[in-house]
Amino acid sequence: MGDQQEVSEAGAAALPVPSLRWEERPEGPVVVLLDQTRLPAEEVELVCTDVPALVEAIRTLAVRGAPLLGIAGAYGVALAAARGFDVDEAAQALAHARPTAVNLAYGVRRATAAYRAAVRDRAGAGEAAAAALAEARTVHAEDVEASRRMAEHGLALLRELLPGGGHRILTHCNTGALVSGGEGTALAVALAAHRAGELRQLWVDETRPLLQGTRLTAYEAARTGMPYTVLADGAAGSLFAAGEVDAVLIGADRIAADGAVANKVGSYPLAVLARYHHVPFVVVAPVSTVDLETEEGADIEVEQRPGHEVTELSLPYARGAGAERSGGFGLAPWGAQAHNPAFDVTPPELVTAMVTEAGVVSPVTRGGLADMCSMSRWS
Numbered sequence: 001m002g003d004q005q006e007v008s009e010a011g012a013a014a015l016p017v018p019s020l021r022w023e024e025r026p027e028g029p030v031v032v033l034l035d036q037t038r039l040p041a042e043e044v045e046l047v048c049t050d051v052p053a054l055v056e057a058i059r060t061l062a063v064r065g066a067p068l069l070g071i072a073g074a075y076g077v078a079l080a081a082a083r084g085f086d087v088d089e090a091a092q093a094l095a096h097a098r099p100t101a102v103n104l105a106y107g108v109r110r111a112t113a114a115y116r117a118a119v120r121d122r123a124g125a126g127e128a129a130a131a132a133l134a135e136a137r138t139v140h141a142e143d144v145e146a147s148r149r150m151a152e153h154g155l156a157l158l159r160e161l162l163p164g165g166g167h168r169i170l171t172h173c174n175t176g177a178l179v180s181g182g183e184g185t186a187l188a189v190a191l192a193a194h195r196a197g198e199l200r201q202l203w204v205d206e207t208r209p210l211l212q213g214t215r216l217t218a219y220e221a222a223r224t225g226m227p228y229t230v231l232a233d234g235a236a237g238s239l240f241a242a243g244e245v246d247a248v249l250i251g252a253d254r255i256a257a258d259g260a261v262a263n264k265v266g267s268y269p270l271a272v273l274a275r276y277h278h279v280p281f282v283v284v285a286p287v288s289t290v291d292l293e294t295e296e297g298a299d300i301e302v303e304q305r306p307g308h309e310v311t312e313l314s315l316p317y318a319r320g321a322g323a324e325r326s327g328g329f330g331l332a333p334w335g336a337q338a339h340n341p342a343f344d345v346t347p348p349e350l351v352t353a354m355v356t357e358a359g360v361v362s363p364v365t366r367g368g369l370a371d372m373c374s375m376s377r378w379s
C-alpha cells in the first residue's frame with residue numbers, strides 16, 4: 001500500500017483536497033489519493049509511488065467510483081512510464097484491478113495508446129512518458145467538463161420532470177466529487193439543484209456493505225450544505241410508500257448497449273420501487289461509462305467481493321484512528337457464508353432517463369444510446 005500523509009484543509013468545498021492528483025517530487029512523480037477508506041473519520045492522503053500501490057488502492061476502494069477509476073487508470077499508466085516500469089504489464093494490472101466499471105479499462109487504454117503512439121513515432125522514453133501523462137491529464141480534464149455538463153442537463157431534466165421544484169431526491173452509493181475530477185455525476189445534479197434553491201431533501205441510502213452513502217455521500221452533503229438524511233437501505237420502500245421521494249438519481253459503472261445499467265448493489269431494487277410508485281428513476285453517467293461492446297445487461301461482469309465485507313465491519317474507519325488495518329469487527333457468527341456482489345444490473349425499461357454530458361436519453365433504447373455515443377463529443 002502507498003504512504004500516508006495528513007490533509008491540511010484549504011477552504012470549504014465538497015472535499016478538503018482533490019480526490020486524486022498527480023505530483024512531481026524530487027524522487028519521481030506520484031499519484032496522491034484522498035483515502036476513501038478512512039473517510040469521514042480521517043482525511044488522509046495516500047501517496048502511490050508505483051503501480052502495485054495504485055492497484056491495491058483500487059482493490060481496497062481507497063480510490064473508487066467509475067469516472068475516478070478511469071482517471072486513476074490513466075495516471076497509473078503515466079506513472080509506470082515515468083518511473084521506467086513495464087507499461088504493458090502495468091496496464092494489464094490496472095485494467096483488471098476491478099472488473100465492472102468500464103471507465104477503468106477506458107482510462108488505461110487511452111493513456112497506453114498515447115504512450116504506444118509516441119513509441120511508434122520513435123520518441124525517447126521521456127517523451128513517451130510525457131505523452132502518457134498528457135493523455136491522463138486530458139482524461140482528467142474531460143471528466144471535469146463532463147461533470148459540469150451532466151449537472152446542467154440533469155438539473156434541466158429535474159425541472160421538466162418535477163415542475164414544482166422543492167425536490168426530494170433519493171440517491172444510492174456515492175457519486176460526487178469523490179468519484180470525479182469535477183463534482184461527480186448523480187450527486188452533482190443534486191448539488192446543482194441545491195445551489196438553485198430547489199433541493200428540499202437528499203435521502204442518502206447507507207449503501208451496505210461498505211457504506212459509501214453513510215460515510216461518503218453524507219460527508220460531501222454535509223460539506224456542501226445540502227439538506228440530507230441517511231437511511232438504512234431497507235427503509236427506502238416505506239419512504240416511497242409515504243410519498244416522500246420525488247426522484248431517484250444514481251450513477252453507473254457500466255451501461256450495456258441495450259441500456260442496462262450496472263451500479264452499486266441495491267440500485268435495482270430502487271428501480272423496481274420507483275416504477276411501482278411512479279417515481280422517475282434517473283441514471284447520470286458520462287458517455288465513457290457506456291460500453292457498446294457489451295450487448296446486454298446479462299453480459300456485464302459483476303464483481304464479487306470478499307464475504308467478510310458483509311459479515312464484519314472491516315474498513316479502517318470501523319476501528320478508529322491509527323488502528324491496525326487487519327481483522328474486522330465481527331457481526332455474523334464465526335464462519336458464516338456471505339453473498340457479496342458489489343453491483344447489480346437494472347434493465348433499461350426501468351430507467352426513466354439517462355443523463356450524460358452529451359444530453360438526455362429518454363426513453364432508454366439501444367438506438368437512442370448508440371446515437372448519443374456517435375454524436376460529437378459535446379452537444
Ligand code: MRU
Nearest residue numbers: 064065066173175185251252264
Ligand atoms: O464500489 P464502488 O464504490 O466503486 O461503486 C461505485 C458506484 O457504484 C457508483 O455509483 C458508480 O461508480 C457511479 S459513480 C459516478
